[in-house]
Amino acid sequence: MDVTSTLSLGDPLEPARKATAEMLHSRERTFSLPQPFYNDERLFKVDMQEIFHKEWLIAGMTCEIPAKGNFLTLQLGDNPILVIRGAEGVVHAFHNVCRHRGSRLCTSDKGKVAKLVCPYHQWTYELDGRLLFAGTEMGADFDMKQYGLKPVHCKTAGGFIFISLAENPPAIDEFLSGLAHYMEPYDMENAKVAVQSTMHEKANWKLVLENNRECYHCSGSHPELLNSLLEWDDTNDPRADQAFKDHVADSAAKWEAEKIPYLHAGYGLRNRIVRMPLLKGTVSMTMDGKQGSKKLMGRIQNPDLGSMRILHLPHSWNHCMGDHIINFTVWPVSAQETIVVTKWLVHKDAVEGVDYDVERLRQVWDATNDQDRRLGEENQRGINSTAYQPGPYSKTYEFGVVNFLDWYSERMLNNLGAEPAPYLKGVPAE
Known part of the structure; x- marks a missing residue:
């Protein structure tokens, strides 16, 4: 821990x-x-x-995010969570938290985006969580690969989206x-x-x-x-x-x-x-x-x-x-x-x-x-x-x-x- x-x-x-x-x-x-x-x-x-x-939870339904860039958000205790449809129809889940200063990335319940852009300082992420832009202000030695979004375990089946915050979720x-x-x-x-x-x-x-x-x-x-x-x-x-x-x-x-x-x-x-x-x-x-x-x-x-x-x-x-x-x-x-x-x-x-x-x-x-x-x-x-x-x-x-x-x-x-x-x-x- x-x-x-x-x-x-x-x-x-x-x-x-x-x-x-x-x-x-x-x-x-x-x-x-x-x-x-x-x-x-x-x-x-x-x-x-x-x-x-630690258990698997139903975050939503796949039909709620039908196309690339469609997302939904939810609040799990103190944890804001983001679920988004990425390339080739893959559904991803992340902590809805910017790796810069911790602001929430997506503030609406649902929506559609081309990229994930933090409203605070415009750090920009790909739909698979990779950091794409942090600005030259971070310095020449800043390694963007170290600051992707923190993933949440995510699986889909039968139209349901399941997420788990556990490091090692139970078998499902x-x-x-x-x-x-x-x-x-x-x-x-x-x-x-x-x-x-x-x-x-x-x-x-x-x-x-x-x-x-x-x-x-x-x-x-x-x-x-x-x-x-x-x-x-x-x-x-x-x-x-x-x-x-x-x-x-x-x-x-x-x-x-x-x-x-x-x-x-x-x-x-x-x-x-x-x-x-x-x-x-x-x-x-x-x-x-x-x-x-x-x-x-x-x-x-x-x-x-x-x-x-x-x-x-x-x-x-x-x-x-x-x-x-x-x-x-x-x-x-x-x-x-x-x-x-x-x-x-x-x-x-x-x-x-x-x-x-x-x-x-x-x-x-x-x-x-x-x-x-x-x-x-x-x-x-x-x-x-x-x-x-x-x-x-x-x-x-x-x-x-x-x-x-x-x-x-x-x-x-x-x-x-x-x-x-x-x-x-x-x-x-x-």
Whole structure:
């Protein structure tokens, strides 16, 4: 580690790291986490350093940067990040920081450039990060080769852009290969973002994920969503009845005939892909269950593809239907504040006002996101109380939450260099 990255007197977070490991070792696996995991700023900084700075994250979609010079930016904790399409279609990611005085290079969310030019002193970089111009003011012996942009690990698959700030990121290629296979029918290079929303939730990021990983709350909170969604993730769900299993079998036969991938694919607890039918008589997550976009995606001919659900921990879930895709990403801001970004994607040739109406497309998930925001914020307020203590999860309705915390506990302890917790023995967290 660069000695300038910590205080001269040592790492100020060392006590928090030690406490984090101790609490994860001693917690009850099927109970919610101890209070500091949800509201302590020191532990939040550990989360950022050991989870969000070391795991793979979805930075965006390749269709958002379709041509050479197109870029997007994001903020990951204190780190501004730049993702840009370079020569021959290659996608690069860099720290969005000029090597001269540290200014941000790109200050807008998205755009297109011929070269990357720092707005402060006009240092100029090629799209692959090489420094091209620093001015004669730097002197004749200045070596531009030593001052290229600092790269960020970047991989693409199935239309998704993944980045990691880690020096040595965890293995992900097996999942990316599977993702490319499952996303092939959608032809994501020929998609576009029809609309996106950014929601600020006054709750810890783990509460946002815990809420997403169960539908125990759905019947009492999400009437719009349940117009089309069947809450079960698989026929192995302990609550799945025979009628649901028969519905899955009938749907699978049609998908098989059209060569649409649908079988459950799991990659430890971090990643999962599974296609599940929607409520009978519905084909899309709209208020009436009808298509949100008249133009189907990619090579898809049948709108009744249910929803292919893609989970990517620590921060994303997705619903892929025949007519559109919904991508969700979660970005921690502080111990008790999180940003949730939602993107609705359609075929790039779909025409707004003709093939789709933006308000109709987003209506169900705008309502659902806001309902989840209120639930998360009330959850946070209660957890902040002196009365809070970890509570038990349902083994049937909340097994997905247990799986998420198994993954979180395993990755946190591993990244801290701590011993695995005894209750995680045999758990396929990767």
